[in-house]
Amino acid sequence: MKHLLSAKEIDHKLGIQLLDIAAGMAGVNSSDIKKIPTLRGKSIVNLFYEDSTRTRISFELAEKRLSADVINFAAKGSSVSKGESLKDTAQTLSAMGADAIVVRHFASGAAEALAHFGWIDVPIINAGDGTHQHPTQALLDAFTLRRHLFGSSEIGKDLKGINVLIVGDIAHSRVARSNRDLLRTLGATVAFAAPVTLYPFNEDSNPFYSNLDEAISDFQPDAVMMLRVQTERMAGSYFPSEREYARMFGLNSERAAQLSKNAVVLHPGPMNRGLEITSEVADGERSLVLNQVSNGVSVRMAVLYHLLSSSEELAND
Amino acid sequence: MIDFLIKGAKLASGESIDFGIDSGFVVEPATARTNIDASGLVALSGFVDLHTHLREPGFEHSETILSGSKVAALGGFTAVHAMPNTNPVADNAGVVEQVYLRGRQAGYVHVQPIGAVTVGLEGKQLSEMSSMANSSANVSMFSDDGKCVSDALLMRRALEYARTFDAVIAQHAQEPRLTENAQMNEGLVSAELGLTGWPAVAEEAIIARDVLLAEQIGARLHICHVSTAGSVELIRWAKAKGIRVTAEVTPHHLMFTDEKARGFQPVYKVNPPLRLNEDVLALREALIDGTIDVIATDHAPHTAESKDCEWSLAAFGMLGLEAAASIAQSVLVDSGASTWERLEQVLSIAPARIAKLTNQGQGVAKGSPANLTLLDPAAKRSGAIQHSKSSNNPYASETLSGQVIHTFYSGVQTVSNSEIQNLETVID
Numbered sequence: 001m002k003h004l005l006s007a008k009e010i011d012h013k014l015g016i017q018l019l020d021i022a023a024g025m026a027g028v029n030s031s032d033i034k035k036i037p038t039l040r041g042k043s044i045v046n047l048f049y050e051d052s053t054r055t056r057i058s059f060e061l062a063e064k065r066l067s068a069d070v071i072n073f074a075a076k077g078s079s080v081s082k083g084e085s086l087k088d089t090a091q092t093l094s095a096m097g098a099d100a101i102v103v104r105h106f107a108s109g110a111a112e113a114l115a116h117f118g119w120i121d122v123p124i125i126n127a128g129d130g131t132h133q134h135p136t137q138a139l140l141d142a143f144t145l146r147r148h149l150f151g152s153s154e155i156g157k158d159l160k161g162i163n164v165l166i167v168g169d170i171a172h173s174r175v176a177r178s179n180r181d182l183l184r185t186l187g188a189t190v191a192f193a194a195p196v197t198l199y200p201f202n203e204d205s206n207p208f209y210s211n212l213d214e215a216i217s218d219f220q221p222d223a224v225m226m227l228r229v230q231t232e233r234m235a236g237s238y239f240p241s242e243r244e245y246a247r248m249f250g251l252n253s254e255r256a257a258q259l260s261k262n263a264v265v266l267h268p269g270p271m272n273r274g275l276e277i278t279s280e281v282a283d284g285e286r287s288l289v290l291n292q293v294s295n296g297v298s299v300r301m302a303v304l305y306h307l308l309s310s311s312e313e314l315a316n317d
Numbered sequence: 318m319i320d321f322l323i324k325g326a327k328l329a330s331g332e333s334i335d336f337g338i339d340s341g342f343v344v345e346p347a348t349a350r351t352n353i354d355a356s357g358l359v360a361l362s363g364f365v366d367l368h369t370h371l372r373e374p375g376f377e378h379s380e381t382i383l384s385g386s387k388v389a390a391l392g393g394f395t396a397v398h399a400m401p402n403t404n405p406v407a408d409n410a411g412v413v414e415q416v417y418l419r420g421r422q423a424g425y426v427h428v429q430p431i432g433a434v435t436v437g438l439e440g441k442q443l444s445e446m447s448s449m450a451n452s453s454a455n456v457s458m459f460s461d462d463g464k465c466v467s468d469a470l471l472m473r474r475a476l477e478y479a480r481t482f483d484a485v486i487a488q489h490a491q492e493p494r495l496t497e498n499a500q501m502n503e504g505l506v507s508a509e510l511g512l513t514g515w516p517a518v519a520e521e522a523i524i525a526r527d528v529l530l531a532e533q534i535g536a537r538l539h540i541c542h543v544s545t546a547g548s549v550e551l552i553r554w555a556k557a558k559g560i561r562v563t564a565e566v567t568p569h570h571l572m573f574t575d576e577k578a579r580g581f582q583p584v585y586k587v588n589p590p591l592r593l594n595e596d597v598l599a600l601r602e603a604l605i606d607g608t609i610d611v612i613a614t615d616h617a618p619h620t621a622e623s624k625d626c627e628w629s630l631a632a633f634g635m636l637g638l639e640a641a642a643s644i645a646q647s648v649l650v651d652s653g654a655s656t657w658e659r660l661e662q663v664l665s666i667a668p669a670r671i672a673k674l675t676n677q678g679q680g681v682a683k684g685s686p687a688n689l690t691l692l693d694p695a696a697k698r699s700g701a702i703q704h705s706k707s708s709n710n711p712y713a714s715e716t717l718s719g720q721v722i723h724t725f726y727s728g729v730q731t732v733s734n735s736e737i738q739n740l741e742t743v744i745d
Contacts, residue, residue: 085626086627107629131512204505
């Protein structure tokens with residue numbers, strides 16, 4: 001695999017392989033010296049056309065812990081704000097010798113354009129493209145669930161038999177799409193709960209609930225993934241008010257209490273506390289939100305390692 | 318001595334004939350200055366496109382009246398209808414006359430301007446349709462193509478006003494609120510790709526409204542680039558009621574589905590969007606049974622930079638003039654579902670009738686104007702070869718059936734052995 005563009009491209013074998021590498025990287029991250037020389041001499045550009053805190057920092061940490069040279073490129077205050085096209089920006093970075101580009105872009109398909117339109121010949125890692133895909137988020141969610149379920153015996157395991165309920169703005173969520181693809185590939189059953197206005201997969205065979213309480217009682221999720229709701233969606237008449245959304249689809253303590261005993265709660269962040277999730281739940285025992293964040297670094301190290309270290313090194317693993 | 322003697326061509330009916338061309342008309346065979354062996358070729362009435370973007374004035378870096386005319390001739394066309402979304406917009410007699418004259422100067426096809434329905438295509442105020450109709454450009458078709466005349470009252474007035482000189486309003490059916498920021502057909506593929514969907518109802522709601530308006534007013538309505546099975550049903554219903562509605566379908570909507578959007582290649586980004594397989598099948602059936610009257614290309618050249626980019630930033634539209642006859646041949650003839658006669662209807666006779674072009678669409682018959690094309694139905698060719706100034710060609714990886722070999726416009730050979738002719742030397 002040269003690029004990581006979509007969780008759809010990750011088959012079962014590769015998924016397990018990446019999660020297993022990530023488990024090793026997690027060991028690096030918990031040691032005193034959080035650095036290995038794997039990518040020494042490689043230059044990685046983080047090309048961010050959208051504001052991002054956690055994803056950008058997570059990638060940057062991952063790159064630095066692998067000893068790569070890191071260049072951060074934010075679209076604001078750059079030649080992009082002078083109207084430079086993605087093609088020209090990418091070709092410029094490639095001409096300067098970038099060994100990989102991590103891209104976050106507002107347009108769905110931007111990562112595929114960089115990888116496949118013949119502009120440049122550099123590994124592309126999709127850090128979120130529009131409302132399309134965010135594959136490293138799916139990997140870190142899968143990793144977090146697997147580690148929660150299996151702990152130190154996680155290596156080689158998949159998510160067979162696990163029920164995952166994704167709740168909220170599915171229509172505009174690259175996180176939902178990526179998890180739908182990867183978690184299914186790894187054997188989990190994925191269901192959705194959302195106002196019907198925010199659910200685009202009507203023709204699909206996913207279990208879908210327009211009522212969160214019903215979803216919890218019928219689907220019996222082992223994990224509930226709450227998505228961020230952007231309040232500007234109200235302008236598009238997707239839902240009438242924050243109050244009604246929180247009442248119908250927010251995860252509060254009462255609803256969380258209806259979950260099975262060992263069920264966990266995930267959120268890709270940033271959270272709207274009080275809207276899709278209350279503080280009691282976000283900070284509560286079931287919450288794996290901070291595990292997700294720390295696992296994000298390990299998973300991104302695994303992806304970079306897999307894509308960028310030379311094939312001989314991989315063969316020696 | 319006559320200009321041309323064409324020997325051994327087959328007409329759409331299957332009849333084999335020899336015929337002459339002289340002084341712009343089809344004549345009895347006789348000794349000629351140029352003999353053309355047309356054995357194995359099909360002779361058809363020259364094609365008439367009701368929907369062409371020639372981009373001039375204003376966007377000459379994509380296409381010009383001259384370059385687009387040549388591309389049309391290579392596709393077997395002898396007339397094209399130039400859409401008014403130029404800069405300046407063709408919303409007054411001055412601009413349509415200019416386009417018409419530039420077409421005559423080019424000389425490869427009849428360039429018939431379509432006038433804008435509203436000033437500046439802004440959907441606010443009717444343009445001076447009557448002045449355009451009475452100008453030397455003789456405009457009989459009006460459209461805000463690219464934009465829908467979405468205001469119901471304005472559409473009613475346009476239909477009423479155009480009725481007084483029996484012009485036709487060609488509607489680009491797209492409810493704007495239902496398609497805000499829409500990028501592709503709304504369905505499972507758009508859901509997976511995370512691109513804003515373009516629901517079928519956005520097209521169908523406008524068609525439903527407009528056929529009812531046309532019925533009440535008794536006006537002539539033409540529906541541009543029909544793309545959904547639901548639209549076909551509405552038009553079928555309207556025609557059965559006797560409403561004066563006609564409809565066109567593009568080559569690409571007869572060929573491709575929204576699956577093409579996977580990979581995000583903007584060459585497949587088009588308005589209306591590529592739809593589902595069931596829509597393609599319904600469109601083909603409607604073309605065969607007469608619910609859809611014509612194939613129109615919606616030939617929409619765009620510069621490389623407006624297509625070699627992120628999908629959501631790319632322009633809508635694709636080339637079509639050079640592929641249209643091949644797609645028609647595949648869908649109607651090679652499929653066994655219909656006939657060469659139907660192909661000649663949908664590419665020539667019906668569009669000429671709708672646009673009231675009396676010198677076009679007259680068939681290949683003695684005494685009729687020599688607007689005709691000879692094509693080789695057995696040829697297989699690469700869809701990658703094309704002659705537009707632009708390269709947004711969706712057929713680049715397709716093998717196309719049939720090739721235009723010769724085209725005659727008003728008795729002048731514009732295409733010979735699939736090569737465009739230099740008209741100055743021909744006319745000398």
